[in-house]
Amino acid sequence: MKIVAVIRESSAQVQNQIYALAESIRPLGGSAQLIYLRKCEDAGELPDFRGYEKVLAVRPKGTLPEDPEVWADAAEMFVKPDEEVLAVLPATMEGSEAAALLAGRLGCGCLLNVKTLRQSEEGPVLSRPAYSNNLTVSFVPESLPAVCSVTVQPAAEVPEGEAPAVEEVQLAEAYEEPSWLEDAEIIPRAEEEGITAAKRVVVAGRGVGSREKIPQMQELAEALDARLAATRPVVYDGWVDKSCMVGASSAIIAPELCVVMGASGAAAFAAGVEKSKYLVAVNNDPSAAVFRIADLGIVEDCNALAEALLRELGGEKVG
Ligand SMILES: Cc1cc2nc3c(=O)[nH]c(=O)nc-3n(C[C@H](O)[C@H](O)[C@H](O)COP(=O)(O)OP(=O)(O)OC[C@H]3O[C@@H](n4cnc5c(N)ncnc54)[C@H](O)[C@@H]3O)c2cc1C
Structure with missing residues (x-):
């Protein structure tokens, strides 16, 4: 089984996401590849990629819009429906949405907010909390590919070892906002006592x-x-x-x-x-x-x- 982490270059948290996913993936054994979606064409220095065997840094043409649809689009270029692959995204709000969209496009299963990953004889075991955190439920995907989003722990450990070689890929096509989108606004929820x-x-x-x-x-x-x-x-x-x-x-x-x-x-x-x-x-x-x-x-x-x-x-x- 191939393991592919997909992370979008975003906030100051991105280095922690890179380390945290590497830490979560480690119990699966084997080596993981990282697809690192860069924010824009002229994005600066790359972060530290220790913990992965191979890194593909994808540079968009222009700017990669901050939209889970676009994130899923880009990930879909590198994760194919006929591959035995487990795609792992960070369980941020956008990461989980992109994970579900990616699974939809690949026509495969998806599990969000996974807390731990491990390997078993039947295959990868994905565990996540259920029933308001009162239970932990474990799943083994019936088939691969499968997609999951994994909870990112704050202050993840820096993985040991050397940083891998980074292959840079430049996308030929620019991402455009969809033609139907005239304006987008995030309306914060009214803070209410629960x-x-x-x-x-x-x-x-x-x-x-x-x-x-x-x-x-x-x-x-x-x-x-x-x-x-x-x-x-x-x-x-x-x-x-x-x-x-x-x-x-x-x-x-x-x-x-x-x-x-x-x-x-x-x-x-x-x-x-x-x-x-x-x-x-x-x-x-x-x-x-x-x-x-x-x-x-x-x-x-x-x-x-x-x-x-x-x-x-x-x-x-x-x-
Ligand atoms: C994994 C899992 C997790 C779940 N978690 C939750 C959860 O967190 N919360 C939750 O609520 N459910 C949960 N459920 C669903 C739960 O099992 C029930 O299906 C659900 O609670 C039923 O909701 P209900 O009583 O409103 O509807 P129904 O079971 O359809 O009951 C409706 C009731 O209304 C009565 N009734 C009908 N008309 C009238 C009327 N005019 N006046 C008075 N009474 C009337 C009927 O006699 C019936 O008893 C979960 C299920 C699963 C499998």
Whole structure:
């Protein structure tokens, strides 16, 4: 198996990325090649490439736009779909996106945010955290090529040995911004306290029925001075933002009051709310598992109950 690390020349962190990927790749044994995508045609000195057997420094024509699509495009020139290769990118936001794009183009598997790599008889073993860091899951790719992004530890060790020879390649074509792109802007997320800090939470489950019912649940949450949270299907269907998700693979919450509306109480969800001090569950199915973890269970249509509660409160906020 060939191992190819793909790093894009970027910030001051790039030397650490080079060392860190070399360190992560080392337990796989064998030698690794580094494809180093330079920022621009007239980029200055090259960093230290110790830890790799071979380095290909790719110089763009003009400037390589800071776009994961372009990173994946460039990587695709050097990693072929018929090769037995594991491509490793740094698990930065752009690196992981480029890894997924590269895998899509190669038509192969991709695993993001891998923490450790090692070799086994079955092939390379890629391990990464799962369930909000509560478990470590290990994968062996069924076939190669495969792509992964690997978490970059800060202050990685400087690899031993000599720096390898660097082959420089100049791309003939310039990268252009796509014609459809008129303007790009990064809109920072509003800094909000997470749902884990909230004293009261209303959780919307799939039983609320549709995205159109979410504003009523939000209204109920506000009336109860609570934060709105949601189960995984509600988040995955795009009814609410993913920062709202609770459960074993997202946020584990322990508020004073948790009102669960229309959720079945599946184990992966229950793990996220069962530490609540007082848990109210509303479900129209009396046999729903959620009632097993509830302090108060109400067999009712959750939307009708929300409406009645809001009417009862008449715009008053429960302090
Ligand atoms: C690896 C893995 C990780 C997971 N991690 C999470 C996680 O972190 N968080 C998470 O939430 N899930 C997680 N899940 C998914 C989880 O197993 C369940 O599928 C999910 O929690 C179900 O969401 P739900 O209860 O909203 O929907 P459903 O299971 O569809 O339940 C809907 C409930 O609403 C009730 N209902 C329907 N209509 C009404 C109504 N009008 N009024 C009242 N009740 C009504 C139904 O009786 C039913 O009980 C994970 C699954 C896997 C495999």
